[in-house]
Amino acid sequence: MPNSKTILITGAGTGLGEGTAIGLAQAGYKVIAGVHIYPQVTVLRQKAKELGLENNLHVERLDILDPYDVSNALRWDIDILLNNAGIGETGPVFETPIELIHKNFETNFFAPIALSQKFIAKFIREKKKGKVIFVSSMGGLFLPAHFGVYCSTKHALEAIAESLQQELKKYNIQVQTINPGAFTTGFNETMLETSFRWLDDDKNFTKKADLKAEIDAQLDSPDWKLVPQDMIDVMVKVVPADTGKFRNVFPQFVEDMLKDGQAKAWENTI
Template identity: 45%
Template sequence: MSKTIFITGAGSGLAKGTAFGLAEQGHKVIAPVETAPQVTALKEEAQAKGLDLDIFKMDIKNPQDLAQMLEYDFDIFVANAAINEGGALAEVPMANFRELFEVNVFSTLETAQIAARKFVDKGKGKIIFMSSMAGIMSTPYVGPYTATKHAIEAIATTMQKELESHGVQVATINPGAFATGFNDRSAEAKWKWFDEEIHFTRKEDMEEADRALESHYDPAEMIAKMVEVIPLDHHKFRTAFPEETEKQMKEEEAKRWRMEI
């Protein structure tokens, strides 16, 4: 059965591929993007593929943009829009850290609140938070982004309990390291403020961590998994993919109970 699916941040990466994939399967897709140039690019690409998506600018930090959500009726809401930045938590500029939380946590929750109100009024609906393997795992020098995704995990698990009695489902999708360019941009961002002359974090340690992020999976596999899971009426609360990533996440959680300092 065809669904109406609203997915934020659809201008690039996994969300863009998923928006196209869902539309190809006959679902009605509402695909807002962050900037006006992304609107043009996504419309042209959708037209070239013969797909009909509802595409418009919606920066989730912008109250006027956000108000557009009220105009739409949808069955499933995918809170995907996010930004990424790395760096040592002991030295990351607080302005950068706050900006990550502003987008990935505060504005994301605001979009989910709008969707929740719509779904509670209807007595049904599903909210999916795009989390990450970083929602459970902790990797050195990826702490700023990791902190926001840990917050998303807490938000999702809490809302799942709070909204269940209203007929509203809540879930997360936790991708592993896929080659979308998202992690690469994160690795680059910290070098704009890091200065060996004033920071105590060792440059070579961060460079080594960056190299560890280079072994990426094919995004097409994750997109196929998202296209499969998002429209379903029933599935696991957490969809971690690929299987290797799920295993890593479970091992990391278990390790913390044994860890000593």
């Protein structure tokens, strides 16, 4: 049965973004799947055709750092913006090249905020009920070692989203965050390797072998092997809903861990 809402998803070329785009289209919503590069356009359009979703799933290139792509996107008439696009840098913060930290913030924080501002203004001008969702992370609510750069971008998103939620209520515009755990989409696995392209055992205090041992131990944990479809199913329910929680952490054991960690933070000592 067709649903009236149109949903724009950024970063829909892979992983949770792609799965959510397909799931929402299968649920009858009109979805505009914004993907990063042109080859992803072709691949996802073919998937839509094979699934019989051509009428619901429209695939467009939307590099959120490309002003022409963003300008084109603003022509689309949407009800919900799902800011899902993102990248990740990991490694020792005290040695991470500053330009990589800038780049991570540009993609994960500044670009989604800029895109959201433009659509929010569009919603207000059109006196339209709208919704803006930020895909944050469990890393938006805690900071494990070597994830400081990536997690800080998500912490910043959490702060902006909370402020936006308060500001936009009077305009009938909803704001939410979605905070996935460690699902095996390939994002976390490859993010953990990013520092190896710049770490140099002759220059850096952090040695590659030591960092790799820590990463391998982390990836061996069952908590880092969560099934993506479980998260996709949650997102398909949360994204179009008219009611729900502001913050949506999944699975439950991750929410419990985050709450415990936040409580213990008050007792942290140096």
